[in-house]
Amino acid sequence: ITRVIALERGNMLLIGVGGSGRQSVARMASSIQEYKIFMIEVTRTYRSQEFREDLRTLYKLTGIENKPTTFLFNDT
Numbered sequence: 001i002t003r004v005i006a007l008e009r010g011n012m013l014l015i016g017v018g019g020s021g022r023q024s025v026a027r028m029a030s031s032i033q034e035y036k037i038f039m040i041e042v043t044r045t046y047r048s049q050e051f052r053e054d055l056r057t058l059y060k061l062t063g064i065e066n067k068p069t070t071f072l073f074n075d076t
Contacts, residue, residue: 001014001025001026001029002029002032002033005029005030005033005035005070006033014026023072023074026070026072027070027072029070030070033068034068035068035069035070036061036067036068036069036070037069037070037072038057038058038061038069038070038071038072039071039072039073039074040054040071040072040073040074041074041075042073042074042075058071
């Protein structure tokens with residue numbers, strides 16, 4: 001993961017069953033690369049309006065402020 005996200009425009013989709021360590025490994029790789037972590041956790045009360053606001057914040061962080069960021073999307 002560290003090598004992939006270190007590439008220009010490097011990105012990765014991690015898929016697996018719960019408890020397999022995807023989030024931990026992604027957080028560790030982000031820490032190694034000194035990336036900010038932006039996480040969205042979807043719950044029952046999470047609506048499309050909140051999703052749009054979160055994306056707006058993410059776009060500002062990555063596009064305008066040009067900060068290397070790891071985007072974690074977690075559904076519970």
